[in-house]
Amino acid sequence: MSACHSDDPRIHAIKSKIRVVPNFPKPGIMFQDVTTLLLDPKAFKDTMDLFVERYKNKNISVVAGIEARGFIFGPPIALAIGAKFVPLRKPRKLPGEVISEEYTLEYGRDCLEMHIGAVEPNERALVVDDLIATGGTLCAAISLLERAGAEVVECACLIELPDLKGRERLKGKPLYVLVESH
């Protein structure tokens, strides 16, 4: 589901604040830079309000944010809806005992980790990141939460790159985004 098709005036302002940086991190990639959105306090607040309005009455007990830009958007949502925040991190960053989920990149593999004990069985979880591209990272996040016994209610991102079809790789979980970029 994409909020960009709605008439909410906040959405168009948010989209206009996202900067596209060509050829980053490599030639041919049009990078969607959310740091410029963070420089506009009203647009940043509107972004968080849109997510909070959607999730505040859904009995979400845990918001999981993907390192590192998911750490910017996840905690304000968690705080506003009364949920705990769980950081999902690259290998060897989390100091305690972890579970790890490997996932494929365009070239090679990467790994996402979550602390054991952070999430309990039957918790209702929201996964947050700034952007969904191929969906590989979000899929790994869903797997970690399900392995801990949680139910992933939805994935939430600011931006979707629909041409990369990441929405289809989310193990059947719904995806909510604010803007699409083709």
Place this chain on the structure above:
Amino acid sequence: MAALIGRRLFTLARAQNDVADRIAKISSTIRIIPDFPKPGIMFHDITTLLLDHAAFKDTIDLFVERYKDMNISVVAGVEARGFIFGPPIALAIGAKFVPLRKPNRLPGEVISEEYSLEYGTDIMEMHLGAVQAGDQALVVDDLIATGGTLCAAMKLLERVGAHVVECACVVELVELKGRDRLGEKPLFVLVSST
């Protein structure tokens, strides 16, 4: 008159007790993990604080109460745990949020500041144009140890003409004397760990 003064002192004492209670609660949620990332280090893990909604909210509230009337125009958060605490503060006080990142993560034009580690050096970057001359800045990270990272952060902000009002951390490792390394810049922490 005496009754009025007495009531005001009582209110002040109660407010201070409230702050002390919140800080004690916050401190109790932080987990110490021995020998991470290497033998001899007692790592202060704030992820357990984030699992306690009331404690996490109190953490942010204590910073917001301090900074909301200081005309802070930018909150700079140090990657990655500064990204967890900085944005909620920025949102509450109406400031912009600027991420300070490891090399090659920020996509646009950046300025870089090299700083020393125990062994070797590292680099911290900030986007050009994110902060302007005259901006009143707050630097946020989860913890101050030696102060090297916070010093690099302050240098980046000062190089573009911002005024660093204060550095704010949840935890201070007092024995590592990071506070001294910040020189005249004030440091505000919630939990001092010795």
